[in-house]
Amino acid sequence: MRGQDVVLDGVEITYPNGFRAVERTDLTIAAGEFFSILGPSGCGKTTLLRAVSGFVTPSSGRVLIGGADQAGKGPNARPTALIFQNLALFPLMSVRDNVAFGLEARGVARRERHARAEELLALVALADQADKKPTELSGGQRQRVAIARALAVEPAVLLLDEPLSALDLKLRSHMRAELRAIQKQTGVTFIYITHDQGEALTMSDRVAVMNKGRIEQVGTGDAIYSAPETAFAATFVGEVNRIAGRVVAVEPEYARVETPLGVFRARNPRGLAVGAVAWLFVRPEAMQIGLDENAIPATLQRRDLEGPFVALHFSAGTEAGMGQALSLHRTNMGGIEVIGTEMRLGFRAADALVLPEGALAETGQELAAQ
Amino acid sequence: MTSDRLLTAFTWTFLAFMFAPLALMIVASFNDVSPPSVTDWRGFTFKWYEFFWMDEARLRADPVLRTLDRERFYGCMGNSVQVAAVVVPLALVLGLAGAVMLTRWQSRANGLLWWVLLSPMLAPGVILGLSALVFWNRLGVDAGLFTIMMAQVTFVAGYPMLMLMARLQRQPPELEEAALDLGAGPFRVFRRITLPYLAPALASAAVICALASVENYNTTMFAKGGACTFATEIGAMARNANGHPPVINAVGTIIILVTVAFALAGALTRKREARV
Ligand SMILES: Nc1ncnc2c1ncn2[C@@H]1O[C@H](COP(=O)(O)OP(=O)(O)OP(=O)(O)O)[C@@H](O)[C@H]1O
Ligand SMILES: [Mg+2]
Numbered sequence: 114m115r116g117q118d119v120v121l122d123g124v125e126i127t128y129p130n131g132f133r134a135v136e137r138t139d140l141t142i143a144a145g146e147f148f149s150i151l152g153p154s155g156c157g158k159t160t161l162l163r164a165v166s167g168f169v170t171p172s173s174g175r176v177l178i179g180g181a182d183q184a185g186k187g188p189n190a191r192p193t194a195l196i197f198q199n200l201a202l203f204p205l206m207s208v209r210d211n212v213a214f215g216l217e218a219r220g221v222a223r224r225e226r227h228a229r230a231e232e233l234l235a236l237v238a239l240a241d242q243a244d245k246k247p248t249e250l251s252g253g254q255r256q257r258v259a260i261a262r263a264l265a266v267e268p269a270v271l272l273l274d275e276p277l278s279a280l281d282l283k284l285r286s287h288m289r290a291e292l293r294a295i296q297k298q299t300g301v302t303f304i305y306i307t308h309d310q311g312e313a314l315t316m317s318d319r320v321a322v323m324n325k326g327r328i329e330q331v332g333t334g335d336a337i338y339s340a341p342e343t344a345f346a347a348t349f350v351g352e353v354n355r356i357a358g359r360v361v362a363v364e365p366e367y368a369r370v371e372t373p374l375g376v377f378r379a380r381n382p383r384g385l386a387v388g389a390v391a392w393l394f395v396r397p398e399a400m401q402i403g404l405d406e407n408a409i410p411a412t413l414q415r416r417d418l419e420g421p422f423v424a425l426h427f428s429a430g431t432e433a434g435m436g437q438a439l440s441l442h443r444t445n446m447g448g449i450e451v452i453g454t455e456m457r458l459g460f461r462a463a464d465a466l467v468l469p470e471g472a473l474a475e476t477g478q479e480l481a482a483q
Numbered sequence: 484m485t486s487d488r489l490l491t492a493f494t495w496t497f498l499a500f501m502f503a504p505l506a507l508m509i510v511a512s513f514n515d516v517s518p519p520s521v522t523d524w525r526g527f528t529f530k531w532y533e534f535f536w537m538d539e540a541r542l543r544a545d546p547v548l549r550t551l552d553r554e555r556f557y558g559c560m561g562n563s564v565q566v567a568a569v570v571v572p573l574a575l576v577l578g579l580a581g582a583v584m585l586t587r588w589q590s591r592a593n594g595l596l597w598w599v600l601l602s603p604m605l606a607p608g609v610i611l612g613l614s615a616l617v618f619w620n621r622l623g624v625d626a627g628l629f630t631i632m633m634a635q636v637t638f639v640a641g642y643p644m645l646m647l648m649a650r651l652q653r654q655p656p657e658l659e660e661a662a663l664d665l666g667a668g669p670f671r672v673f674r675r676i677t678l679p680y681l682a683p684a685l686a687s688a689a690v691i692c693a694l695a696s697v698e699n700y701n702t703t704m705f706a707k708g709g710a711c712t713f714a715t716e717i718g719a720m721a722r723n724a725n726g727h728p729p730v731i732n733a734v735g736t737i738i739i740l741v742t743v744a745f746a747l748a749g750a751l752t753r754k755r756e757a758r759v
Contacts, residue, residue: 166664188664195664201657205679214675215665266665 116145116302117179117192117269119165124174126160134160136327137174142304142319144179144269147296149305149313152323153349153474158306159198161323162272165304166195179269189218194263195272199279200255202247208234208258209243215266233261236295253284260295270302277312289316310350314338322346324472340382340466347394347466349474354400354439356393360385360467368467374429374437377407379465392473395465397424400441404459411439413454421445427458505739512733517547518726531733547728556716562628563713566703567696569632570639574692575685577636578643583677585644586651587659604641611637612705626708634706639695643688650684651677683752690745698738 119142126135134157142148150158163169165176167188176183183191194215203211209230210217216226234240237257247255256276263271273292277285293316296303307313313320314334321331322345330337330346341347348355358372360381368381370393377393385391411427422442430436441458450456511519515528530537534548542548581600585593603611615634616626624630654677662672700714707715717734721727 168660168664188660189666189668193664195661197657197661199655199657201655201661203658203662203676214662214667217675218662218665218667218671262665 115269116300118142118144119270119302119304120175120177120180121161121165122175122177124161124164124171124176126157126164126169127172128160134326135164135171136325138328140321140328140331142302144302145300147293147303147305147316147318149307149317149320150323150328151307151310151313151320151350153308156323157326158308158323159274162195162274162304162306165270166193166272167191192269193272194266194268194270196259196263196274196276198274198276200259200276202255202258202262204247206246207243208239208245208247208250211247211258212261212265214262219266230261230265233265234258236264237261237291252280253288256280256288257291260292264295264299264301268301270304271296273303273305275306275308278307278309285312292316314350320350322349324349324474341394341468342383344392344394344468344471344473347392347468352397352440354395354397355473356395356437357470358391358393360387360389360391363387367462370467374409377465378462379407379467380463381467383467383469385467385469390470391467392470393465393467395460397440397442398422399460399464400439400458401460402441402443402456402458404457404461406459406461407465408457408459409439411436411456411458413450413452413456414438416450416452418445423447425450427456429458505735508732509736509739512729512736514729517728519729519732531729532737534730534733547725548730550723550725551720551728551730555711556720559711559716560713562710563697566628566632566635566712567693570635570696571689571692573632573636574640574696575643575689577640578645578688579647579681579685581640581644582647582651583673586648600644601641603638606638608638608699608701609705612702615702615706616708626706627710630706630708631703631710631712634702635696635699638702639692639699642691642695643685646684646688646691647681650681654680683756687749690749694742694745 119140121138121140123137123139124135125133125137127133138161150161152158160169164171165178167183167186167190178192188195203214206214209227212230212233213221213226216229221229231240231243234243237260239254239257239261242250242254242258247258250258259276276292277288280288289312292303292305305313305316314337317334319331320334320337322329322337322341322343324345329343330341332340337346337350341350344355347353356370356372356374356377358370358377360368361371361376362369363381363386366380366382367378368385368391369376369378370391372393379393379395409429411429413425414428415426417424417426419442421444423445425441425443427439427441428436429439439458507521508519510521512531513527513529514520514524515530516523516525530545530548534542534551534553537548542553581596585597585600590596612634615630615637619630619633620626658676658680659672662676663669667675697712698714699712700718703712704715704718711719717731720731
C-alpha cells in the first residue's frame with residue numbers, strides 16, 4: 114500500500130438547500146501524511162471529507178488525488194476508503210465477510226479474499242473473531258474491524274470521520290496509538306477528522322483548524338499551539354487567557370496593547386497597526402507569579418490540583434469577582450497557595466500574542482469534552 | 484374517574500362489536516343446523532369442516548351438503564392459488580421498486596408519485612376491477628384469471644410498498660454508502676446490503692399480499708368474467724336460496740385461525756429480531 118497526495122483546489126461546497134457548508138478552500142495533503150481536521154461541531158468537517166470520498170460534489174473547485182482530478186468519479190471509483198462516524202459495519206455479515214466485502218466487489222475469488230481478510234484481521238489482532246457478527250463484538254473490536262475493512266481495498270487515502278468518539282477514554286488513547294502505528298506501517302495517507310484537540314495534537318503530522326466552513330490555520334501541532342494565527346485557533350486549541358484591548362504602539366515584531374488591566378507588550382505576528390482592536394492571548398503555563406514583566410495584580414480565587422500541575426484561577430481588576438479571569442498553570446512542586454491572596458502575575462512578551470479580534474471558540478473546551 | 488370508566492366501557496363495547504359476530508360465527512360452525520344458528524342448538528358436529536374431505540357416499544347422504552358443488556369449490560380454490568402465485572411476486576417486485584424509488588431517490592416528484600402508487604389502495608375495488616376489465620378487453624384479452632391478476636396487483640402492490648418503505652427508512656444510509664465506498668456498484672449494494680436487510684419485511688409482505696389476494700372479493704368480482712376464485716365462490720354460496728350453508732362458517736373459522744397464526748409468527752420473529 115502506498116499513500117497518495119490529496120489536493121483541494123478552490124473547493125467550495127454548497128448544499129442543495131443553499132447552505133454554504135465549506136468556504137473556498139485550498140489545501141495540499143502530502144502522500145503518507147497523517148493529517149487531522151480539527152473543528153467544532155457543525156463546522157463542515159464531515160462535508161469536506163465526503164467531498165474527498167465522492168459522496169458530495171463540490172459546487173466549485175477540484176479534488177485531486179495522486180494528481181488525478183476526481184470530478185465525475187463516484188465513491189466506488191476513488192482510491193479512498195471512508196471510516197464512518199458510526200462505523201457502518203454490515204450487521205448481517207460475519208466479520209470476515211465485512212472485511213472481504215471490498216475485495217468481493219472487485220471480483221476477487223472467495224478463497225483468496227477470505228485469506229486476505231484473515232491477514233488483515235490478524236493485523237488488527239482480531240484473527241479469532243472472524244466468524245462473529247459485528248454486534249457480538251466490543252466497541253474497540255468493531256472499531257478495528259472497520260479499519261481492517263477499509264484497509265482491505267488498499268486505499269491510497271484513508272478518511273476517518275471521528276472514529277473514536279464513541280469509545281471510552283482508555284480505549285480511545287489505546288486506539289490512537291494503534292491508528293498511528295497502522296498509518297506508519299502502511300504508509301497510507303490519513304485524513305482524520307476530530308473535534309478533540311488532544312487527538313489531533315497527539316496523532317497528526319499536521320493539523321487544520323476549521324471554523325464555520327473555513328480552514329483558519331494549517332500547521333504542525335506545535336505551530337498551532339504556540340503560534341495560532343487567529344483568535345479562533347488560539348481559543349479552540351488548548352486553554353488560553355485572553356484580554357480585550359487596542360494596539361497603542363508597535364515596534365518590530367512586537368506591539369503594546371492597552372487593556373483595562375494596563376498596557377502590555379506582546380508578539381505581533383499579524384502586524385497589527387496602532388489603533389487596531391485586538392485580543393491579547395497568554396497560555397496559562399506562560400503566566401508566572403512574581404514576574405515584573407507585564408505585571409498584573411490579581412487575587413487568587415480557586416486552586417485546582419490537576420495532578421502533575423496546579424491550575425490557579427485569579428481575578429484581576431478593581432472589584433473582586435467582577436474582574437478579568439486569569440488562570441495560571443505551574444508544576445506541582447511548590448507549596449499550597451491560600452485562596453484570597455493578592456499576587457503579582459506576569460508573563461514574558463515573547464510568550465504572549467496580539468491577534469486581531471475575531472470569532473472565538475467560546476465553549477471550545479466544553480465542546481471538545483463532549 | 485368517570486371519564487376513565489367511560490373509556491373502559493367504550494373499549495369493551497367496541498371489542499364486543501368487533502368480536503361478537505366472529506364468536507357467533509365460530510360457534511355456529513359446530514352446530515348441526517342449516518342455515519347456521521347459535522340459538523337453535525341441534526348438537527355438536529364437525530361435518531361442516533369435514534365437507535372438504537369426507538367421502539362421496541357420506542356427502543350424498545347429507546341433505547344440505549349434497550346441494551353444494553364440492554368439485555367446483557376445489558376448482559375455484561385452485562384458481563385463487565394460481566392468482567396468488569402470480570400476484571404475490573409481482574406485487575413484491577412492484578412494491579419494492581416503488582419503496583426504493585420513494586426512499587432513495589430524493590426527487591421533488593416523490594409526493595406525487597406516492598399518491599399515484601397508493602391511490603389504487605384507496606380507490607373503490609369495483610372501479611379497479613372494471614378498469615382492468617375494460618383496459619385488457621381493449622387489448623383483446625378476455626376477462627378471466629389474467630384480468631383478475633392484473634386488477635389485484637394494482638392495489639395489492641401498495642402493501643409491500645408501505646411495509647418496505649417503513650423498513651428502508653429505518654436503515655442507516657451509511658450502510659449503503661459504506662458498501663459503495665468499498666467499490667461496490669449500485670446493483671451489488673442492493674443485492675448484498677439492501678435486500679438482505681429487507682428480507683424479513685419481504686417475507687411478511689408476501690404473507691399479507693397472499694391473504695389480500697385470496698380474500699379479495701369486490702375487485703375480483705368485476706374482473707373475473709366467467710372464472711371464479713375462493714372469495715367469489717364463498718360469495719356465491721352465501722347467496723344460496725336456502726340460506727347460506729354453515730360450511731361458510733367453517734371456512735371463516737379456518738381463515739381466522741390462519742390469520743392469527745401468521746400474526747403470532749410475525750410477532751415472534753419481530754421479538755427475536757429486537758433481541759439481536
Ligand atoms: N445534507 C445537508 N443539507 C444541508 N445542510 C447540511 C447537510 N449536511 C450538513 N449540513 C450542514 O452543514 C454544516 C456542516 O455539517 P457537517 O456535517 O460537515 O459538520 P461537522 O463539522 O462534521 O459536524 P460534527 O462534528 O457535528 O459531525 C452544518 O451546519 C449542517 O447543518
Ligand atoms: Mg461530522
